[in-house]
Amino acid sequence: MPRFAANLSMLFTEVPFLARFEAAARAGFSAVEFLFPYAYPVEDIRQELRRNGLQLALFNVNPGDYAGGERGLAVLPGRERDFEEALEQALHYAGHLGCKKLHVMSGNTPASLSTADATELWLTNMRLAADRLAQQQVMLLCEALNPRDAPGYFLHDQRLTERLVSMIDRPNARVQLDLYHAQITHGDLSMLIRSLAGRIGHVQIASVPDRHEPVSGEINYAFIFRELAKAGYRDWIGCEYHPESGTHAGLIWRKAFDEP
Secondary structure (H helix, E strand, O other): OOEEEEEOOOOOOOOOHHHHHHHHHHOOOOEEEOOOOOOOOHHHHHHHHHHOOOEEEEEEOOOOOOOOOOOEOOOOOOOHHHHHHHHHHHHHHHHHHOOOEEEOOEOEOOOOOOHHHHHHHHHHHHHHHHHHHHOOOOEEEEEOOOOOOOOOEOOOOHHHHHHHHHHHOOOOEEEEEEHHHHHHHOOOHHHHHHHOOOOEEEEEEOOOOOOOOOOOOOOOHHHHHHHHHHOOOOOEEEEOOOOOOOHHHHHHHHHHHOOO
């Protein structure tokens, strides 16, 4: 049966961030994930995880000036030092919070940078990241974002992401498969999952096209979860969606996939 992690950047936003851990635990979640923890002291987050018996499945390395439109630093020339500092910051949080997966966002490709140069810079930074993360037994995750929601993002295609992650050539580098983005970009999710067998490091879900609860729209998640199991993926599945009418009311969808 699938094991679901609540994404606290999108779920339980009816309460402040640090109160969402208790809300998730009370709603029956055993794990959580979120985008960025850096606005909060690491000890405060660790206390909430421990107090509520929660595992932290995943979070993102600082992507730079997110409010200003930056979506990662890996393809930004001249920002290599910022990239390294962001890795160290994330590893500090991961070490204190017991998190073994970090998503390293790639960034938007500068108009002045050729595809070849962007790829070379990305590979250099990601190899550095993979080696540094490996020192703490942390998995490096790379995710493709769909061009409708994230125009200009370097990793804009699932097949491209699969190929480039293999070129990192590090055992702890894996694909983060967000099925919302994958469906918008490609569809044909079953064949995609089969082709990625053994290389999926994390999975996230939402409905398509509206990114709500995963019980409506284009994706048959009951079937997709079986495909993931066949492909050998049995880790946490992140619920990264925007509730349509409040978090608690929408969680009824999980009854169809109750954990044993």
